[in-house]
Amino acid sequence: MPYAIELRDISKRFGAVQANKDICLQVPAGTIHGIIGENGAGKSTLMSIIYGFYEADTGHIEVDGKRVDIRSSQDAINAGIGMVHQHFMLVENFSVLENVILGAEGGAVLKNGIGQARVELQRLAHEYSLDIDVDAIVEELPVGLQQRVEILKALYRGARILILDEPTGVLTPQEADHLFRILKALKDQGVTVLLITHKLREIMASTDNVSVMRQGEMVAHRETAHTSKEDLAELMVGKKVRLTVDKDEAQPSEVLLSAQNLSQFDSQGVKRLKNVSLELRAGEILGIAGVSGNGQSELLNVLSGITPMDEGEIHFAGQVITAKAPKNAAQMRDLKMAHVPEDRHKMGLVTGFEAYEAAVLGYHNSPVYNGKILMNRKVMLDECNERMAAWDVRPPNPHLKTANFSGGNQQKIVIAREVEQNPEVLLIGQPTRGVDIGAIENIHEQIVKLRDSGKAILLVSVELDEIMALSDRIIVMFDGAVVGELDAKDADERTLGLMMANAFNEEQEGVSA
Amino acid sequence: MSQAKVPTWVNIALIPVLNIMLAFLVSGLVILAIGENPIEAAGYLIYGAFGYDEGIGYTLYYATNLIFTGLAVSVAFKGGLFNIGGEGQAYIGGLGVGLICLSLDHTMPLYVIAPLAVIGAAVFGAAWAYIPAYLQARRGSHIVITTIMFNFIASSLMVYLIVNWLKEDGRMAPNSRTFEESAWLPYLHELLSPLGIEIGDSPLNLAFIWALLCCVFVWGLIWHTRWGYQLRTLGTNPTAARYAGIDTAKVTIWAMLISGGLAGFVGLNEIMGVNHNLLLNFTAGYGFAGIAVALMGRNHPIGIILAAILFGALYQGGAELAFEIPTITPEIVVVIQGLVILFSGALEHMFKDRIEGFFIRRAVA
Numbered sequence: 105m106p107y108a109i110e111l112r113d114i115s116k117r118f119g120a121v122q123a124n125k126d127i128c129l130q131v132p133a134g135t136i137h138g139i140i141g142e143n144g145a146g147k148s149t150l151m152s153i154i155y156g157f158y159e160a161d162t163g164h165i166e167v168d169g170k171r172v173d174i175r176s177s178q179d180a181i182n183a184g185i186g187m188v189h190q191h192f193m194l195v196e197n198f199s200v201l202e203n204v205i206l207g208a209e210g211g212a213v214l215k216n217g218i219g220q221a222r223v224e225l226q227r228l229a230h231e232y233s234l235d236i237d238v239d240a241i242v243e244e245l246p247v248g249l250q251q252r253v254e255i256l257k258a259l260y261r262g263a264r265i266l267i268l269d270e271p272t273g274v275l276t277p278q279e280a281d282h283l284f285r286i287l288k289a290l291k292d293q294g295v296t297v298l299l300i301t302h303k304l305r306e307i308m309a310s311t312d313n314v315s316v317m318r319q320g321e322m323v324a325h326r327e328t329a330h331t332s333k334e335d336l337a338e339l340m341v342g343k344k345v346r347l348t349v350d351k352d353e354a355q356p357s358e359v360l361l362s363a364q365n366l367s368q369f370d371s372q373g374v375k376r377l378k379n380v381s382l383e384l385r386a387g388e389i390l391g392i393a394g395v396s397g398n399g400q401s402e403l404l405n406v407l408s409g410i411t412p413m414d415e416g417e418i419h420f421a422g423q424v425i426t427a428k429a430p431k432n433a434a435q436m437r438d439l440k441m442a443h444v445p446e447d448r449h450k451m452g453l454v455t456g457f458e459a460y461e462a463a464v465l466g467y468h469n470s471p472v473y474n475g476k477i478l479m480n481r482k483v484m485l486d487e488c489n490e491r492m493a494a495w496d497v498r499p500p501n502p503h504l505k506t507a508n509f510s511g512g513n514q515q516k517i518v519i520a521r522e523v524e525q526n527p528e529v530l531l532i533g534q535p536t537r538g539v540d541i542g543a544i545e546n547i548h549e550q551i552v553k554l555r556d557s558g559k560a561i562l563l564v565s566v567e568l569d570e571i572m573a574l575s576d577r578i579i580v581m582f583d584g585a586v587v588g589e590l591d592a593k594d595a596d597e598r599t600l601g602l603m604m605a606n607a608f609n610e611e612q613e614g615v616s617a
Numbered sequence: 618m619s620q621a622k623v624p625t626w627v628n629i630a631l632i633p634v635l636n637i638m639l640a641f642l643v644s645g646l647v648i649l650a651i652g653e654n655p656i657e658a659a660g661y662l663i664y665g666a667f668g669y670d671e672g673i674g675y676t677l678y679y680a681t682n683l684i685f686t687g688l689a690v691s692v693a694f695k696g697g698l699f700n701i702g703g704e705g706q707a708y709i710g711g712l713g714v715g716l717i718c719l720s721l722d723h724t725m726p727l728y729v730i731a732p733l734a735v736i737g738a739a740v741f742g743a744a745w746a747y748i749p750a751y752l753q754a755r756r757g758s759h760i761v762i763t764t765i766m767f768n769f770i771a772s773s774l775m776v777y778l779i780v781n782w783l784k785e786d787g788r789m790a791p792n793s794r795t796f797e798e799s800a801w802l803p804y805l806h807e808l809l810s811p812l813g814i815e816i817g818d819s820p821l822n823l824a825f826i827w828a829l830l831c832c833v834f835v836w837g838l839i840w841h842t843r844w845g846y847q848l849r850t851l852g853t854n855p856t857a858a859r860y861a862g863i864d865t866a867k868v869t870i871w872a873m874l875i876s877g878g879l880a881g882f883v884g885l886n887e888i889m890g891v892n893h894n895l896l897l898n899f900t901a902g903y904g905f906a907g908i909a910v911a912l913m914g915r916n917h918p919i920g921i922i923l924a925a926i927l928f929g930a931l932y933q934g935g936a937e938l939a940f941e942i943p944t945i946t947p948e949i950v951v952v953i954q955g956l957v958i959l960f961s962g963a964l965e966h967m968f969k970d971r972i973e974g975f976f977i978r979r980a981v982a
Contacts, residue, residue: 410859434862443860451860456853461846466861468846478841 106169108133108296109154109185109265114163116149123149125320127163131265131313136287136297138307138328141317142340142396142566147300148190150317151267154298155187156180167265186258190270192250196243201225203242204257221260228259232289248279255286259295266290267298272306284310302340302395304333304605318342337601340395341568351552354576356385360560361407361441361529366416368402377402378585379416384529389551389561391575391592395604396566399584401446404533404564408443409436421528437466442522446533446564448511452518455507459497460488462506463521495520496546511538519547523554530554533564548574568597582606623976629920632969633913633961637927640960644953651949653942665937666930672937674806674819680922680929681821681886682707684828686907687925688835689880691916695839696872697852702749702764703880704904705771706742710881712775713741714888715783715895719793722800730800734889735827735882742881743874745771750873754866760873768904776897783895792896802890824886831879832918838875848872880904909958912965924961931957 107130114127124146131137141147152158154165156174165172172183180187194203201221210217225238234252242250251271258266268287272280287297287310299311307314308328316324316339324339361384368377377399384390392400405411407418409425409432418425421439425431431439445451453462464473464484473484488502495516497509506514515535522530535551536544551574555561565571571578578595580588580603588603645655666676686703693700700706717737721730749763776791785794802823806816839845847868851858858865887899910928914920935950960967 408860409862432862432864433860434864437862445860450854451856454850454854454857457849464846465850465857468843468861474843478837479843479846481841 106133107131107166108135108168109298110166110169111150111154112163112166114150114153114160114165116153116158116160122320124153124160127317127322129315129322129325131296131298133168133296134291134294135312136291136299136310138299138301138311138314139317140301140304140307140314140336140340142302145317145340146320147317148269149320151187151269151298151300154180154185155267181261181263184262184264185267186255186261186263186265187267188251188254188258188269188271190273192254194242194250194253197241199239199241200236200245200253200256201238203253204238204260206257208261224260225256228256232259232286232293234259234286246279248275248282251275251279251283252286255290264294265296265298267300269300270302271299272301272303280306302397304336307336308333316340333605334598334601337395337605338597341566341601341604349548349552349573351574352556354388354555356388356576357558358386359383360386361418361420361562363407363418364416366403366406366413366418368406368411368414376584377406377413378583380581380584380586381416382579382586384560384562386528386558386560387555388576389555389563389574391571391578392562392564392581393568393571393578393600393604394566394581398581398604400533400564400581402584403581404443404446404531404562407562408441408445408531409433410443433466434469437525440525440528442525442527442530444519444522444530444532444535446537448514448518453506453514455505457506458503459492459506459509459517460484460502463488463491463502463517465521467521467525491517491520491524512543515539515547516543519550523550527559529560529562531562531564534566535563536565536567536570568600571595571600572597580604623973627972627976629915632965632972635968635972636961636965637957640953640957643960644956647949647952647956648945651944653944658938658942658945661938661941662931662934664934665941666934670817671819672933674817674821675933675936676926676929677825678820678822678886678891678929679932680925681825681828682883682903683906683910683925683928684832684921685882685886686880686903687910687914687921688831688918689876689904690907690911691914691918691921692835692839692848692879693872693876694911694916695845695852696848696868697855698753698869698872698876699761700746700764700873700876700880701761701908702746702767702877702904703907704900704902705764705768706745706877706880707883707900707904708768708771708775709745710738710742710878711884711888711895711899712778713737713739713881714884715793718796718800718889719783719895722797725799727799727801727803731802731823731889734800734885738881738884739878740881742884743878746873746877746880747870750870750877753873754869772898779895779897792892793894795894796889800889801893802885804890820891822886822890824882824890827882827885829922831882832922835879836918844868844871880907906958909962912962928954928957 109131111127111129114124116124127150139147149158153160154174156177156179159175165174167183174180174183195206201218204225205217205221210220222238229235234256236249236252236256242253255266271283275283290297301307311328314326314328314331314336315322316336318340364381366377366380367375370376380403392403394400406413412430413427415427420441423439449455454465467473473480485502489500492500492502497513497516506517509517519535532551535547539547551561563571563574572592572595575592578590578592579586580600582604583606587606648655648658665672667673686707689703689706690700714734714737717734718730721733745767749760749767752758752763753760779791779793783793784791805821805825806818809816839848847863850861850863851865851868855865883900883903888895892899906928910921910924914924931954935953939945939947939950
């Protein structure tokens, strides 16, 4: 029997980034197939290729054993593929019925189409137990039901293959459980489901097969019944070249920074950071482990003053920082806190700037770089030249646009900028993401050197090896909260992997998002 | 990772020239269609703009207004803001100039009035830009919408003020009394003739020199001060600006204040330099043309000067053309100007990607 959908050697490149590399995937009809991987592993790109948003550079797609040419979402719909996006594509002030027929109105006069759609929707709702009031206005429905409208929309267009992209991200645990019951019902009716997620629990609970993606490649296929959370967690995070860092025993002394009960809500009112407390001592590296998207970014942003906290307080450099008495990023820098952000393109650099300009970002107000009126270009250039030599940035050209340096060299520009300010506390996120092996070693050495000079370092990384190699103490985050803390000496991949998947105490908790 | 680069001259010279050529080509077809000879028309246009002293003077006089509004658009744009309100800011800036002149021309000499008029133009123009800026920075109202609306408010406000308060008593014309000569910016032909340099009479006045000084000021401000550094950071990567601790609301407001002030200087040229009274509609669309000038000049002062001279030449040469060939009405001249704006501004990317692709492929090969 042919596969419901088969991908053959799909590759896609965006500029220098290989988003998908030689992806092969076979999904038998009438199964629920999970695709798991960290943020940025290439899952969404792959699904966008299947749904016709992007075209693959190489490779092709087969549906029911026949090669299909998908160049637009219309082609995908014609091939029987439906997609439920992470962010719903609904017209909020339309009714359910109007949303479902959108793009398939069936003629210039709406009345006929609406009549037919009403009958067809009732049949679908009955068949798949997707009960919904078809005349309700979408914006008045709870999120779980809005998602149901998306599913109905796909089925109405004749989808036999349904792709769901991170479907539970916006749902409550109860709604998520309901969703999985619906998916089971769809499967029983012969629909093939592709479930994209980075949550291990969902994969284990609902899928028949699972494929793991890492850094744009498909690294493993497993039958869900014959795998385990630990196995998948390890595959997701990946075993890199064994990292070794020469470092002596840490000599932690006084507390430089302490945070109590930090919480933060996003614009939708979802709590992204949940009562996080931590202490950071001089002369130690505190590693924050966790699958990405579990609150680490929010923690970095709150500590560095980029986004204000909603609850809790930070004690740093003799100051108490609270929601009522916040400090912005510039004020935190003045208190000698440096920050290497997780995403150097989005945050750490201005890629249109020349290197010497990007090398003072955040410190541009410092009297060192400024004359009375104009900025002191000569000082900036001289310093940039010195640092490029000291940090082995290639090419050592301060006038080159930062966009034209390689990832590793861009990262060196950012880290040099922050470390050379001689901060008391360094927050550093994903220090070696997209950095080549040689540069990784160099960056790690610099981090240890800063620690040995009595500074405190908070390291956020999704690379377990990096966390274990560098940290003196490790905190694990899951779903915005701290779920465990251990000494680096006691940490191994298995323990951390389980903690990262929050599998230690999940049995007792039952359902958790 | 090495990225192939497009030679700089392609971007700053080849593509703009190609766009203009295409605009002229299509204009030629329009002129053919109304039964005239496009070569002959082009001859009149170029001669009218650059062929004799007075023509050059007029071209530069138009360019002066366009430099001010072009700079205004580009300063805002460097901060990621699209200031469509140059027209209204110029109008209100002119009010500032007019009020200074009307109140001081009987008592003060030029060297007192002129600096005060500069300040008046800047303050009034900036004040008019402040309200949309505040609404954008602190309340999230979209600056494109608010600045457009403020053009209409400015227009109505000026009609009200001039008709009800500033109109000369006993006259029907909707303008103020003519200023005393102590409040006239000297013409360049007057300034140069004592030095033995004779240029023909034209409205070109001291405001042109001020426009060039403003270009230097904007260049230094954007590329060599820390405020400019913050502005450019905000304009290209707002997330990085927050990371760097830049007060984005404050930078936004200041960018609009400077932008509005620059637009206000149109009033110097028009009110104090040429008309010598406060009148209606002296901005005549310069605020909008400034958007095209800034686009074409790549938001760089040198580019803006060149683009402003090109547009000034179209205004002046176009008038000459309409005079010499009566079948080419002023409306056809507006069509030609429109085509230049269309091809160099709106259709900028028509060739850009292909030409850049060509050079990238050639660099790789």
